[in-house]
Amino acid sequence: MALRLSIGQYYPAESPIHRLDPRAKVGCALVAMASTFLIRTPLQLALGVALALALVAATRIPVTKVLESIRPLVTILVLLGLFNLFLVRDGETLFACGPLLIGAEGAWSAVLYSLRLAIAILMGALMMLTTTPTQLTDAFDAALSPLARLGLPAHEIAMVFSLMLRFIPTIADEAQAIADAQRTRGGALGEGSPLHRCHAIAAILVALFASSVRHANDLARALDARCYAGGEGRSHWHPAHMRPRDWAAVATCVACIAAILFAGTL
Amino acid sequence: MEPDNAILVDLDHVTLRFERGVVALNDVSLRIHEGERICILGANGSGKSTLASVLCGLLAPDQGGVSLLGRKVAQDGDVNYDAYEAVRRELGLVFQNPDDQIVTTVVEDDVAFGPENLGMAPEQIETRVRRELKRVAMQSFAKADPTRLSGGQKQRVAIAGALAMGPRVLVLDEPGSSLDVRGRRSIMRVMNRLHAAGTTIVHVTHFMEEALCADRVIVMDHGRIILEGEPQRVFSQGDTIRNLGLEEPFSARLASRLAQLGVPVRWTCSADDLKDQLVNLGKELVVDDLAPAGTRSRLGARDEVPASQSPHATEGRISASGVSYSYAGTNGRQAVGGASFEIAPGTSCALIGQTGSGKSTLLRLICALEKPDAGRLEVNGFDVSKRRERRMLHGQVGYVMQHPERQLFAETVWEDVAFGPTNLGLSVEEVGHRCVSALDLVGLADQESASPFDLSGGQQRLCAIAGVLAMRPRLLILDEPMAGLDPRGRQAIRSILGKIHSLGVTVVQVTHSMEDAALQQQVIVLDQGSVVAQGTPHEVFNARTGQTLHERGLGLPQSLAWAQELAASGLDLGQDPLNLNDLARAIAHQLDPAASSSPRDRGKE
Numbered sequence: 001m002a003l004r005l006s007i008g009q010y011y012p013a014e015s016p017i018h019r020l021d022p023r024a025k026v027g028c029a030l031v032a033m034a035s036t037f038l039i040r041t042p043l044q045l046a047l048g049v050a051l052a053l054a055l056v057a058a059t060r061i062p063v064t065k066v067l068e069s070i071r072p073l074v075t076i077l078v079l080l081g082l083f084n085l086f087l088v089r090d091g092e093t094l095f096a097c098g099p100l101l102i103g104a105e106g107a108w109s110a111v112l113y114s115l116r117l118a119i120a121i122l123m124g125a126l127m128m129l130t131t132t133p134t135q136l137t138d139a140f141d142a143a144l145s146p147l148a149r150l151g152l153p154a155h156e157i158a159m160v161f162s163l164m165l166r167f168i169p170t171i172a173d174e175a176q177a178i179a180d181a182q183r184t185r186g187g188a189l190g191e192g193s194p195l196h197r198c199h200a201i202a203a204i205l206v207a208l209f210a211s212s213v214r215h216a217n218d219l220a221r222a223l224d225a226r227c228y229a230g231g232e233g234r235s236h237w238h239p240a241h242m243r244p245r246d247w248a249a250v251a252t253c254v255a256c257i258a259a260i261l262f263a264g265t266l
Numbered sequence: 267m268e269p270d271n272a273i274l275v276d277l278d279h280v281t282l283r284f285e286r287g288v289v290a291l292n293d294v295s296l297r298i299h300e301g302e303r304i305c306i307l308g309a310n311g312s313g314k315s316t317l318a319s320v321l322c323g324l325l326a327p328d329q330g331g332v333s334l335l336g337r338k339v340a341q342d343g344d345v346n347y348d349a350y351e352a353v354r355r356e357l358g359l360v361f362q363n364p365d366d367q368i369v370t371t372v373v374e375d376d377v378a379f380g381p382e383n384l385g386m387a388p389e390q391i392e393t394r395v396r397r398e399l400k401r402v403a404m405q406s407f408a409k410a411d412p413t414r415l416s417g418g419q420k421q422r423v424a425i426a427g428a429l430a431m432g433p434r435v436l437v438l439d440e441p442g443s444s445l446d447v448r449g450r451r452s453i454m455r456v457m458n459r460l461h462a463a464g465t466t467i468v469h470v471t472h473f474m475e476e477a478l479c480a481d482r483v484i485v486m487d488h489g490r491i492i493l494e495g496e497p498q499r500v501f502s503q504g505d506t507i508r509n510l511g512l513e514e515p516f517s518a519r520l521a522s523r524l525a526q527l528g529v530p531v532r533w534t535c536s537a538d539d540l541k542d543q544l545v546n547l548g549k550e551l552v553v554d555d556l557a558p559a560g561t562r563s564r565l566g567a568r569d570e571v572p573a574s575q576s577p578h579a580t581e582g583r584i585s586a587s588g589v590s591y592s593y594a595g596t597n598g599r600q601a602v603g604g605a606s607f608e609i610a611p612g613t614s615c616a617l618i619g620q621t622g623s624g625k626s627t628l629l630r631l632i633c634a635l636e637k638p639d640a641g642r643l644e645v646n647g648f649d650v651s652k653r654r655e656r657r658m659l660h661g662q663v664g665y666v667m668q669h670p671e672r673q674l675f676a677e678t679v680w681e682d683v684a685f686g687p688t689n690l691g692l693s694v695e696e697v698g699h700r701c702v703s704a705l706d707l708v709g710l711a712d713q714e715s716a717s718p719f720d721l722s723g724g725q726q727r728l729c730a731i732a733g734v735l736a737m738r739p740r741l742l743i744l745d746e747p748m749a750g751l752d753p754r755g756r757q758a759i760r761s762i763l764g765k766i767h768s769l770g771v772t773v774v775q776v777t778h779s780m781e782d783a784a785l786q787q788q789v790i791v792l793d794q795g796s797v798v799a800q801g802t803p804h805e806v807f808n809a810r811t812g813q814t815l816h817e818r819g820l821g822l823p824q825s826l827a828w829a830q831e832l833a834a835s836g837l838d839l840g841q842d843p844l845n846l847n848d849l850a851r852a853i854a855h856q857l858d859p860a861a862s863s864s865p866r867d868r869g870k871e
Contacts, residue, residue: 010371012409134375166371169413174672180635181673185737186661186689203685206675210719214672218366224324225359226369226380226427229351237378237391 009069011129015060021246022135023142028253029127033120035257043263045115051256052119059130070125077114077121084110137162138240141231155231163219171212178207271300272336274435274466275321280330282316282489290316291327292489298435298468303461305477305497306470308486309511309752310724314470315361317486318439321468322357323350335434355384358433362440362750364420365413373415373423374399374408380431391430398426402456416621418449425456436460437468442476443750446621446778448819454479472752474501474515478535485510501535511754516824519846527854541831547857548837580647582611582740582772584632588641591627601627603795604641609788611740614767615774616783619792620819625776626668628792629743632774634659646741661690664739668746671726674718679710679729682718686737697736704736708762724755731762742766744775748782760785780807784823784844793818808842809833825849 012018017025039048056066084106091105131139137158144154187200275298282291290313298304298321308314319325323334332340334353339346361367370376374395381391399405402422412420421441428436438457442450454476461467461479469480477483483500485493487510493500501507501518513519518535525531531543584607591602602624609615619625630636632645634656646662648655667673676682683704687697705711708728713721718729731747747763748756760782767773775786783789789806791799798818799806807815809830812822821827825843829852832839839856843849 009411012372132375133371163369166369170365177667178673178675180630180633181665181667181670182685183635183660184633184663184665185686185733187685203675207673210674211672215366218361218363219369221319221324221359221361222367222369224354225322225367226431227355227383228379229383233383233385235382235385235387235391237375237382237388237395239388 009129010132011061011065013060013130015058015130016245016249017055017059017126018130019245020130020249021240021242022131022139023240024242024246024250025131026127026136026139026143028250029123032253032257033123035260036116036120036123038261038264039112039116039119041264041266043266044260045112047256047260047263048119049115051260052122055123055126059126061126061129066122066125066129069129070121073121077118080117081110081114084113133162133165135238136165138236142240153230155234159231167215170215171208174211175204175208178204178211271302273333274298274300274335276331276333277320278331278333280320280327280332282320282325282327282329289489291320293330294489294491295330296484296491298466300434300466301464303457303467303479303481304469304484305480305482306468306484306486307472307474307477307512309754311722312486312510313489314486315439316489318359318361318437318468318470321435322359322437323354324359326350355431356434358428358431358436360421360424360428360436360438360441362443364417364424364444367424367427368412368420371411371413373404373410373412376412376423377426377430380427384431394430394432395426398429401429401459402426403452416449417445418452418621421445421449421453422456425453429460433465435466435468437470439470440472440750441469443472446819447780447821448620450476472750474513474753478515478517478537485512498535502533511752513753516828516846520828520850523846523850524853527850529850529854529857537828541828541835544832544853544857545835545837548832579611580644582646582770584609584643584645584741584772584774586641586643589628589631589638589643590640591631591636591638593627600795602631602638605792605795605797606641607790607797607800609772609774611772612767612770613772613788614763614786615772615788615790616786617774617776617790617792618778618780618783618820622794623792623818624795625792626745627795629665629745629774629776633663633665633743635665661686661737662739662741664734664737664742666731666734666742666744666747668749669727670730670734670747671718671723674726674730677717678715679705679718679721679732680714682729683714683733683736686733690737700736700738701732704732707735707765708732709758724751724758727751727755728758728762731759735766739771741772742774744773746776746778748777748779780821780823781845783807784826791815791818791820803844804842807844 036048039045056063085102086100086106088106088109089101089103091103091108093101094104094107095102140161141155141158144152144157148154182200182203187203275296277294277296280291280294281289283289294317306314306317316325320327320332323339326332326340326345328343330342331338335356337349337353339349339353368376369379377395377398378391381394386394396405399408402425404419404422404426407415407419412423415423425438425441442453445453450473457467457469458479469476471477478497480497482495483493483497484491485500485507492510493503493506501514504514504518504522507514514522515535517537517540518533521531521533521535521540525533530547531540534540534543586608587606589602589605590600592598592600605628617625617628627636631638631643631650634645634650637653637656638651643650645659648659650656650659674682676685680701683701684697687700692700701714702711705714708731710725710728710732713725718726721729727747734742744763747759751759763773763775777783784803784807786803789800789803790797791806799811807822807826812827812830815821822830823844825846825848828849829839829841829843832853837856839852841852843852
């Protein structure tokens with residue numbers, strides 16, 4: 001169908017990143033993404049960009065595929081850049097034209113803020129592209145498992161998360177179909193009076209809700225038929241083991257972050 | 267069937283009620299032996315699916331006893347949950363919609379899901395996943411994303427997922443009803459292979475032909491088992507079968523029709539048996555009596571595309587030349603590539619092609635929901651490439667999508683049907699008038715104040731169609747309007763479309779049934795986004811096109827396939843019959859030229 005979400009879609013390939021233990025991978029990715037916001041100097045930025053590009057190469061995923069998966073977020077990056085460019089007016093004036101004024105400080109923030117967000121997004125995208133939803137579920141399951149001792153249904157939350165990923169494209173396709181059906185019956189969205197628009201949206205939501213309930217019923221039957229009974233007694237086809245190469249990856253990640261932080265003090 | 271084999275399922279006077287007093291199963295007794303292949307038939311709402319759920323331990327009845335795999339699991343509402351949990355591990359279920367059965371986004375992970383739930387060791391899971399993917403011929407898709415597979419492929423993944431748990435009984439609840447010809451064929455192949463390997467199979471279906479492969483057929487109606495026995499015995503009860511809203515297999519109908527025409531054949535529902543009988547009858551004839559070969563006459567007056575009242579009328583006309591379209595993000599892969607065709611006003615047209623051939627995309631273009639990338643597409647005299655004219659077309663072209671019942675939303679049937687006409691800005695009286703006539707046409711006049719969500723599946727479909735008909739379109743576009751319906755439901759849609767067409771409306775439908783396609787005036791064949799054949803049914807379906815159609819995942823109407831097989835066995839009918847009646851008459855004529863041409867036989871089948 002017309003609408004396809006490319007975020008969160010696994011891309012199969014043979015690479016060391018694909019083979020990493022999901023817990024190590026997800027953990028490292030999250031820490032690395034958070035630490036990009038500590039980047040302040042040009043040297044740090046250069047290191048960060050180099051690291052991100054090296055990661056793209058290491059995953060052996062075609063660059064076009066990676067770009068495609070982050071395309072929906074590029075607009076945000078560009079807007080963020082433009083805001084900084086025009087709204088931060090400190091520093092030496094580089095360009096002035098009427099009310100428009102671009103300062104050195106603004107130009108630098110535009111580059112810094114956009115690029116470091118781009119690095120973070122890229123790392124997130126790589127994590128999603130190299131990890132199957134099953135592995136993601138396992139990773140979140142492992143991360144939440146300490147809370148299980150407090151009575152939190154950790155495995156079930158992770159399972160719901162994975163089913164959500166699985167059904168987003170299905171529901172999105174259906175929303176599109178319902179909207180199209182109403183369009184051909186003269187009930188176009190985004191046209192007419194506000195009341196008319198509300199009616200159109202309500203009609204789509206009711207139909208979508210009914211179809212989600214149907215999906216949920218069918219899914220419950222399918223889970224029952226396949227003897228799903230929560231995390232207890234469940235085994236894993238690929239049980240997660242931290243192998244030496246996973247520890248090496250964690251060490252490399254820590255070293256890279258340390259290097260970037262150290263570069264900030266130079 | 268070997269009756270000495272262990273009894274795997276034993277239902278003893280089972281009754282099951284749903285909320286609001288609906289009796290889903292009524293005093294059902296049934297035994298299934300190991301290695302048996304059982305087929306359950308019945309109209310929509312006859313209790314087939316409920317029975318399937320009871321058989322695989324997902325529902326416990328209110329009354330009667332259930333033993334599964336030799337263990338008593340329920341007796342008169344007394345449910346042994348531990349026993350249920352234990353036996354469920356060895357019972358597999360596959361149902362209609364493959365989308366809702368696939369829980370992960372990687373094929374092999376999904377197959378592993380069941381074994382993981384059973385707590386199997388990783389090495390064993392590995393073996394099972396590889397073995398079952400191979401068995402359903404999906405091993406090359408192990409890492410694929412299921413949402414990108416065709417319906418038939420997805421359903422095979424679902425079957426592999428059930429098989430990987432090593433079930434002793436596999437229940438398939440209408441596994442083929444949402445699939446195209448090729449998808450259904452592949453599911454039947456998998457089932458034949460499983461049966462040969464000794465798996466016990468319970469197959470719920472709407473397709474009578476599929477029931478012929480079973481050891482035993484069970485026919486249900488209103489929660490009761492009405493008929494039970496070998497296919498030959500069950501289908502000999504033609505009247506009962508028809509009264510239940512079902513139909514007999516093609517060969518059985520043909521045998522009955524031939525007997526009416528005075529051809530001395532013994533009734534049978536086995537295609538091979540009937541063919542042998544006919545070929546033997548043919549051999550008894552003197553060769554001189556046979557019609558000269560090579561002059562293939564054509565039957566049927568519906569063949570010519572009607573010249574419309576005014577050849578230049580634009581209303582109801584579709585003309586496409588070189589139309590191309592590709593979806594964003596598919597790297598320019600064309601969903602429709604250079605399609606050219608013409609559909610005259612008032613024509614009934616079938617669009618056929620396997621999943622992914624571009625049929626649905628073409629319909630979206632015709633309904634002005636997408637703008638063609640290249641080429642010229644004119645609908646009702648409007649140019650679809652212009653935004654303004656696309657807007658004008660919304661509301662003019664009636665579009666019944668796949669599973670239109672999923673788009674119902676209003677509180678009452680009336681409101682849902684009135685949605686379209688109201689949007690057209692018509693007066694309240696006119697809207698009311700149109701709703702009444704649309705609901706009358708589909709036979710839902712007495713349901714106007716019911717909630718659409720309380721209707722049966724078939725009625726919901728009719729309600730959604732009424733909502734489109736109330737717009738009074740001169741051009742009606744339908745995407746698989748009969749998918750998932752039982753024979754009676756399919757017949758209801760066929761007769762509604764016939765009425766609409768007789769009012770002069772252009773009716774274009776996508777269908778997976780070659781029989782239905784052959785009933786239209788015009789057939790367009792799509793493959794990989796291109797129009798590969800078009801014309802009258804006789805031009806598209808004939809002795810020369812059979813092989814090509816098969817390669818494109820399609821086929822010939824059964825009557826034509828029959829004629830060809832008879833010809834191959836030495837009984838050449840000298841024509842290409844496209845429906846059962848024509849086939850029967852051609853056979854009768856060939857076997858006894860003098861007796862068969864009387865006009866009284868020209869009735870409908």
